[in-house]
Amino acid sequence: MSVVEVTKLIGEEGHQVPLTLKRSNETGYFLLKPFLPLLQQLLSGEGDATIDDVGSTEIDAQQEDRILSKYGILVDTDDSNEKWITGEKAFELMQLLNILHLFRENFEKQADGDENYHQQQQQQQQQQLQQESPHDQDHAGSGTAVNNRELEGLKNESGDSGASSHSSGKDEDVSGSNSHKRPNNELGINVEAQRELGSPLKRLRLDRNSPPDETMASFATTTDVKPAEVSNTRSIVTYNHDLNPSLVSVPLSIKRSQSPPIVPDNNQRMKLEAFLQRLLFPEVQDLSSAAHDTHHQMTFETLLHEVDMTFPDVSLNLNVPVDEHGNTPLHWLASIANLDVVKQLVKNGSNRFLGDNIGESALVKAVKSVNNYDSGTFEELLDYLYPCLILEDSMNRTILHHIVITSGMTGCSSAAKYYLDILMGWIVKKQSRSIEGSGSDPILDTLDLKWVISHMLNAPDSNGDTCLNIASRLGNVALVDALLDYGADPYVANKSGLRPVDFGAGTSKLLSNGISTAGLNHLADPASTTAGDTKVPDTMSLIEEMQALLGTVSKDYDSEVKEHQEKLDRLHKDLNSHREMLAACRDRLAHAKQLQDEHALLKEQLANIKKEIQEEEESFRLESKQLGISPDDDSGADWDSSEFDADEPFRVDFIYDILENKLVNEYGGNIDKLLATESVDKILKHVRSTCSQNGEDKLETMLPPSFLLKARINAYKRNGDRLNSTIDVIKQKQSDLESKFRRVLCLCLKVDEDKVDGMLDGLLQAISSEDPQDVDTEEMQDFLKKHAV
Structure with a gap:
């Protein structure tokens, strides 16, 4: 690559x-x-x-x-x-x-x-296409017009974004075979903002080498029927996989769309992207000739199997948002009028009640673009997305609100009128159409023109605006007249007190019916004038009303600003308190970490001490074994007692006293005489007799334990052997040193080595008789000459 x-x-x-x-x-x-x-x-x-x-x-x-x-x-x-x-x-x-x-x-x-x-x-490629047979060209002709327009719409960013922006851009023609051509500025969509959507449908890089007849129509299940051809005899197929009882409970009412699911697993997003790429643009995935010959026959189920084989451990979730605005594949495909794939998505489990991040449903996406108007697929699209009719977005806007808002986009007025008429016509004709599918559908059973008029036509959004109020402000006369014909109320005021009639809603219709201006004033305010009065309205009172209205709006604005400022102050206060709590928690955490470190250090020191104790015990055991002390002998010994300290000179006090008295009294303190006269047996006999005179034998009780005495004896023997070996080494060294000195004197005096010992006394006497500083070296030399051989 x-x-x-x-x-x-x-x-x-x-x-x-x-x-x-x-x-x-x-x-x-x-x-x-x-x-x-x-x-x-x-x-x-x-x-x-x-x-x-x-x-x-x-x-x-x-x-x-x-x-x-x-x-x-x-x-x-x-x-x-x-x-x-x-x-x-x-x-x-x-x-x-x-x-x-x-x-x-x-x-x-x-x-x-x-x-x-x-x-x-x-x-x-175009040259090759011109050489193809007419049969091959006709084979791909069905559905090409719509789908080519879809592809070009993707390239030109004509799809709806899910945002509520209606700013105009530069005029750019949307390529397609249909006669309805819409420039981008007619959609009122900011193209630069659309580029931030990140939809996989926009991100796919369509290979320009692919033949023009290889489009998304490859997966059409009814390629023989044109999208614009809708028959009243066609059945409505129901699916109950997404019919949540909380949303479709009877009596039926307007419900808030479900929030887009949060999918933390990026593998599901990758699998869905791969599936959409293979589904919508098969020519990008495989450009080989064999693939071109076979991918027209591939079905939706075949692609499901292929993507399951590619991602065996990841489930295919068709409800995963494909961009940062929360749009699902159903949102995008409904907006580009790809009816065939929409059918397959609904059939295979796509949730029609899901909204994007601002609550807009897939049907809202469809009416916010002109693709379904150009291809004529909106009526059939309602057969599959009709549950979206009971949904409202985060601003409480229904599908009628969004149709009216679409009319305010440049060049989209006709498309909005088309969507409104098709929607109302579908609701009316639904009663005469057959329904197929398992189970009952409360939406189809309840949804009729009466329900739409009572629940949707005059439903206010979060600003209090009805769809007629918005259409009146936009000045779309055709939509205003249509909504009035359907039964919209022109006197429903929004939160600012403005009514559709204040913008002239219905005046053109009333004038066409022959009602005078006075009649209009009477309808606007019945108490102001009589039916036959042609008095000009009081402009001063109107100005005063407007000033009062502006004053009310200003007060409301000031109160809202004050309320939000109070909320902001409370948030700052809470933030400061949480910061203090965070600082205190951090201090406690630091103290806890310090204690943890100290505990770890003490634990390590304790482990070292225990290890040293074990080593000392092992050393003591070895030393005891060398001294002849067995574990049984020293089991009862008190090693902590100071009576027999191993580091003190060893003696038995009462025996020491007897020997000391004998030495002083009998031998006058002459120990050599004592050792020469007394024997060990004699002294032992004397000690025993002395102990027996006291009436009890204290010898065994006063003597240390036998194992301790044996240990002492062994220690003395070892010390004696060690001292004897040390003396022998010293004597050997001394002998070697004397031999060396004798050799040195022999060489210095030039005498025989055996005569050196006889000359040492005279030499030492001659040297010692004089002061070392005044030694007469000449006399010493004479002495040496006399004794020289």
Whole structure:
């Protein structure tokens, strides 16, 4: 795969780092990895992205899923597990990160080169198509007009976005075979805002090499019937998989649409994207000739099986939002008038009661674009999305409100009138049509013209506006007259006190019926004038009423501002209190961590002490074994007692006293005489006799334990052996040293070695008789000469 790399320095001067973006020449996709660190910093900082550690920041799987969900990024994984995003999304992210101006020129040049290449390929394909047989061209003709328009509508951003913006853009023709052509500005949709939707239907890069007859009509189940041909004899098929009892309970009433589901598993989103790509644009997935010959016969169920084989461990959820605005596949396909796929989605479990982030249903998306008007599919679309008729969005607006709002978009007045007439006609004709399906449907059973008039026609939104009130302010006379014909009330005021009649609603209809201006004034305010009075209205009173109304609006505004300011003050107060609580919690956490560290240190010290005790006990056991002390002998010994201290000189006091008295009294303190005269047996006999004279044998009780005495004896023997060996070593060293000195004197005096010992006494006497400082060396030399051989 050919990849173009562009490296630019980002950041402020003096603190810049290189950023390399990679773009595939084959698909136009960009590598996702370089964007992740910047998006992570932007997400964590909730502001402009910084460049710190842009090249070394590691993004784990959880953070990556959070980024993809936050910014509505859909990825495509290649064989090497690298993730790629579309060029449109890449430019959107570059704009978000304020780096688009750095890379725009490089990648736009590459895009121009790819455009030229695709134009050449397209010309070649057109030449091949001209050579095809008429039979092949007729085979793909059914449904081509509508679906080509859908594809071009995607490219030109003509689909509805789910937003409520109605600003006009530049005029751009929407390509299609139908005679109804609508420029983008007629839709009143901000094209730049639409590019932020991130729908997979827009993100798909349609290969221009594919033949023009390979469109979404490949999956049509009734290709022989044109979309605009609707018969009253066609049955309405009911599905009860999404009929929630809380929404369709009897008596039937207007309900709020369900919020879009939150899907934390990005694998479900990826599986749904792959399914939609394969379903809507099969030529992009496989351009081989074999695929071109077979994919026309592939069914919806076959594709379900294929995507299940590709993602075996992930369930296919058709209700997963496909963009950041909460639009599901049913929303998008209803807006582009792809009726065939809408049928399959409803049949296979799409929830028709789901709204987007602002509560707009799939049917609302359909009436906010002109695709169903151009293709004439709105009436048949109602057969599958009729449950959306009882839904309202987050601003309490019904489908009638949105039809009227669509009429205010440039060039969409006719489409809005078409949608209103088809809707009312469908409700009337529904009574005479057969219904197929399992179980009863409370919506079809209850939904009739009377219910619509009583529950929808005069239903106010969150501002108090009815659909007639909005149509009157927009000045759409055709819709106003139609709504009045259906029974809308022109005297229902909104929260500002304005009524449809205040904007002239119904005046043209009344004048056409011959009612005078006075009659109109009487209808507007019956108490103001009589039926035959032609008095000009009082402009001063009207001005005073307007001033009073403006004063009321100003007071309401001031009160709302004050209320919101009080709420803001309370929020700031709560925020400060929570900050204090957070600081206190952090202090407690720091103290707890300190105590934990101290506990860990003390625990480690205790473990070391226990280890040292075990080592000392093992050493003591070995030492005791060497001294001849068995564990049985020392089991009853008190080693902590100071009576027999191993470090003190060993003696038995009463025996010491006897020997001391004998030494002093009998031997006059001469110990050598005592040792020469007395024997051990004699002294032992004397000790025993002395102990027996006291009337009891104290010898055994006064002596230390036998094992201790044995240990002492063994210790003395070991010490004696050690001292003897030390003396032997010292004697050997002394002998060696004397031999060395004798050798030195022999060499110095030049005498025989055996004569050195006889000369030492005279030499020492000669040296010692004099002061060491005054030794006469000449006399010493004479002495040495005399004794020289």
